[in-house]
Amino acid sequence: MFSLSNLVKYIGSGKDAKDAEEVVITSGKFYLIRYKSKVRRLCLFNNAQLAIRKAGVEYQHQLIVSRLYDEGEEPDSDEEIDDEQIFLADELLKFHRSKYDGKDSFLWNDVQDAHREDYEFVVDDSKKEKISIEDVVKYFAMCAWERRNNRPYNLALEGEIKDIIESMADDTGDLADAINDLSVSVKKGIPEEEGIPEVNLPEAPSDEVKGTLIDDGVGELFIFDPHTSSFVFCEGNTRASVVKTKKFVYWMNVSSEKGPVITQLVEPNMNAIFNHDHTSLIWNYFDTNGLPYSFSIVFEDASNFSALHCALAQAAYETVNQSPWSKVGEAEKNYMLSVNQNNAEMDVESDFEFDQSQEDVIEDVYTKDGSVIYGHKEYSEDEDEKQGREESDEEDSQSDDEDESSPEDLDAAHWDSKHKNSKLAVGYNHDRSFVLRGNQIGVFRHTDDDNLEFDTTINGIDDTKGNEFLPSNMMLHEQDQSMILSNPNQPNNLYRMDVEYGKVVDEWTVHEDIPTNIVVPDSKYAPTTSNKTLVGLSHNSIYRIDPRLPGQKCVDDEFKMYASKPNFTCAATTESGHIVVAGEKGTVQLFDRIGPRAKTALPALGDSIIGIDVTADGRYLVATCKTYLLLVDTKVQDDPKGRNGFQKSFPKDKKPVPKRLCLQPSHVVYMKSSNANSDLTFTPARFNTAPHDSDHAHRGERLIVTSSGQFVITWNLNKVLKTGRGDIYSIRKYPDNVVADNFKFGQDRSIIVTLPNDVTMIQRKDLQKPTRKSLAIQTPVRKLRSNNTIVNSPY
Incomplete structure (x- = not known):
């Protein structure tokens, strides 16, 4: 058996995670325990190991459960969860020793899930382990002490480690009790010595909005805590109701036994997402100052869930269409209700194949003293994404300094400072991108190393009679030799520009x-x-x-x-x-x-x-x-x-x-916090283009790109089809609102991004899983290469 002095060598060494020793239980079974589900215990990994090891941040450790495969057994690409589940070694997990079916086990909470779930690792008693069950718990407590105090274990006072072990063992009930324990972060505020700010509720209204009741549902209310990146318990026995105040105008009231919590107009910015599997609703609320919040209700049962789901669907439909819900047929109503759910899988059978190899992705839990803390893995990255990251690592390391440079100053004689960039056209046959700015078009060359280089400016767009106009649309045509332009003053006509000549040469009625x-x-x-x-x-x-x-x-x-x-x-x-x-x-x-x-x-x-x-x-x-x-x-x-x-x-x-x-309402909280004046408004989404290869085989589109405000967002098509989830995506923030974006033609590695006064090419690997950190970091605009001095502040 290990003594505490022997355990000290595992922590506080200051080594990188890859050099750190680890505590390992080599064999066992891994279970998910769902307290609100008919199937209470679900075996995730039939053969697994448990390890505690150092993370990449000083004084932080990770609890990792890994799926094991027998010799000759191949990983199953159809598995819905990753082969590694990663948790932050923190007291909030309530990691403690337990028993299942007469065998020793470890039980802990999933603090990031609002749906009453625990995890349990049942130790295989037929295998002899090098470390005892008691010492694993002691080691975890030492790691938790280091995390809480941000200093090495050997500075702990006598009895502090024992106190942590006892406090974690006190919670041997289900996750409902754990959530109630966590509710102090809303009701009382987390103790000051833990260093996590209190979660503030918006100011409660004096009364509910009165109107004709459409329907209501009862459940438990949670609020998203941006400091811990998790939903925390707020109130039990909460009633959400939808009322109609006048024709095509609806409000939602949320009240607990103590009185009203919030009331809000039903409108698209609520960003409401229903999940039938968890009988839950997540949505956004904005107070009178525009500050964003994300709430969730976990309903008591399916009937309460269905009642509010139908009521909000009716309210949303009538608000947008200004037409009675009663005139919609039953089939159409069911269709609309199905669209608003976030758990239905789609058919993944297709003419193209995806590689489902997986790579670890871990999520921020919260930041303390400015350091990023890592936590539970939410989803994996497929091999195609991984390859895209690896392919450009070398070139990125060579261009990091350049990426963080500012563009050269604009020579006012060459560029229109009165207008902003408005449209983007990406070339098909020639590696060029075209950006419309007023009645000028900036032309940018795609370099062999996936950068942009300023080429030229097409100045003073005018019709065949010499009348200048500001194009409202543009489209490349005839192997990039022509550009089709629309003139808002002559809506019945189209104009063909000779791209090489830089002039409109044809006007068509x-x-x-x-x-x-x-x-x-x-x-x-x-x-x-x-x-x-x-x-x-x-x-x-x-x-x-x-x-x-x-x-x-x-x-x-x-x-x-x-x-x-x-x-x-x-x-x-x-x-x-x-x-x-x-x-x-x-x-x-x-x-x-x-x-x-x-x-x-x-x-x-x-x-x-x-x-x-x-x-x-x-x-x-x-x-x-829009949303x-x-x-x-x-x-x-x-x-x-x-x-x-x-x-x-x-x-x-x-x-x-x-x-x-859609974007997760909790992520919208971060996005709105960084730019309160920016509403959620998507730009037209595009698939990457994937024409036939040399063998005339179609490679298939794999990604979708769009943007909203300062953020470029991509969805992995295969991931959406496999999981049925539409809220898993990668994201990147820019210093200004994104005007337009699209993939470079014929591949999905590079994305051209147009800002009001800049244009850049970003590598897909630079987009990250949305976390508190990635949603706050702005991407420096890449410095463009030019042989002259007219590469300027718009670019």
């Missing part, structure tokens, strides 16, 4: 009576060819544009006009030329060609769709709304020919339910 609001390529990769034709849209029409026609360029026999007012807002095309069109009311329609009616029309959710993209094969769509994205699988299930919604209509009761991709 598309239709004398119909404005062209949207222009997209004939097919997804048509811009890589010499194809001349385009697809145009007005607010209620879709048509082919052929600039070779005399007079009007609209093709008469490829023209579709709607008598209703769909108010089209965006469109995209597949590699085969199929068209997806979205509208102001959230409509999404799939066409196999222009003219006939849509093959598929998805139920409108009400929120305006401001951008849409589609994979080359048409399998997946991503639609952008969330929608990912749609267009495959028609059970179709023997394997067709999608562009080629075949869905059965009425089997339309695909979109997966909602």
Whole structure:
């Protein structure tokens, strides 16, 4: 048996984590205990080991449970949890000795989960361990003492380690008791000597908002603590209710036995997320000063959960659509309710394969004295992401100094200081990116080492008659030799700029009576060819544009006009030329060609769709709304020919339910805290482009990129499909709001990011899992390379 003096050598050495010795229990089983679930005990790892080792921060240690594989056994890529589960060695875990089925075990809380869960490691009594159960607990207590006091164990007073062991062993009940213990952080404030600030509730209203009750639900209320990056218990027996105060206006009241806690108008910035598996709701609340909070209610049962879910769905629908919920059919209602849940898995069968190898990712728990503390792993990184990080490590180490430099000053004679950057077009055939600023276009070359280099400026955009205008849209065409421009003062016309010449050389009247609001390529990769034709849209029409026609360029026999007012807002095309069109009311329609009616029309959710993209094969769509994205699988299930919604209509009761991709309300708290004036507003999301390789095989799109405010955000498509979760993403902060972003053509390693006065290329590996630290750190804008002095402050 180890004595405490023998254990001292394991801690306080100041070595890096990789050099540190560790305490190990070599064999056992790892369980998740769910106190509110019908299946109370779930075996996560049938064969596992437990270790306590030093972290990468001084005086911090990690409790790590690792899955073990028998000789010759291969890891299962379909496993839903990572092969290592990592926890911060802290007193809050209540790590203590226990018993299960007559065997020794270790039991601890998951302090980051608001849903009453514990973990238990049951020791294999058939194996002889080098360290006793008692000494593992002693070692953990020593690590916890170092963490609490930020100094080596040998400075501890007599009896302090014993006190920690006893305090952790006191909590042998379920997680409900643990959460109640943690509630002092809200009700009384954490003791000052622990150094963690008190979590403040917003000022409570004097009374609830009065109105017609729609429905309510009862449960336990939690509030997100940004200091610990976790939800902590706030109040039990809390009632959340939705009331209607006047036509199409709804409020949500949250009250405990002590009185009202909050009341708020039902509107999109609530960012409400429901989880059926945990019967919970998480949402954002903003006080009168705009300060952000994130609350969660874990409902007593499924009926309470369903009641509030339906009530909020009705309130949200009527608020956005200004139309009665009663006029919506039952099938459409169920469709909308399904979209708002964050736990349904999607079909992952596809024409391309993903490598599911995994890499450790650990999450911040909280920061004390400015140091980052590490905690429980939330999700893994796939091999493709890992490879992207490794490929550019060497080049990044060579360019770190350059990355942190500021751009050179702008020569006012070369760049328009009156306007801001507004649009981005990424080249297809030539490694160039084009940024629109007023009536000028900045041209930037993509270097071989994935940087941007200023090339030239196209000055003074004007029409063929010499009249200058400020383009509202631009699109590359004909192998990057042409740029199609829209003039808001002449909405029925389009303008073709010769990119090499830098001048508008053609002016086309598309239709004398119909404005062209949207222009997209004939097919997804048509811009890589010499194809001349385009697809145009007005607010209620879709048509082919052929600039070779005399007079009007609209093709008469490829023209579709709607008598209703769909108010089209965006469109995209597949590699085969199929068209997806979205509208102001959230409509999404799939066409196999222009003219006939849509093959598929998805139920409108009400929120305006401001951008849409589609994979080359048409399998997946991503639609952008203001506060969330929608990912749609267009495959028609059970179709023997394997067709999608562009080629075949869905059965009425089997339309695909979109997966909602959104930011976690707790992350919105961090984001709003750094920029209180910035609302959550996404830019149009894009898939990475992945054309055919040299063997004519389609590599498949893997990532989605968008931005909101100062943050660039990416979702891993495979991760969303495998887990069913739309709130797992990577993120990067910039010093200013992001105007536009897109992947470099043909790969997913580099992302071009446009700010109001800058443009840069970021490597995908530089995006991180969202934590308190990563959401606060701003990315320095990379210094652009130039042979002259006109690379300037806008870039």
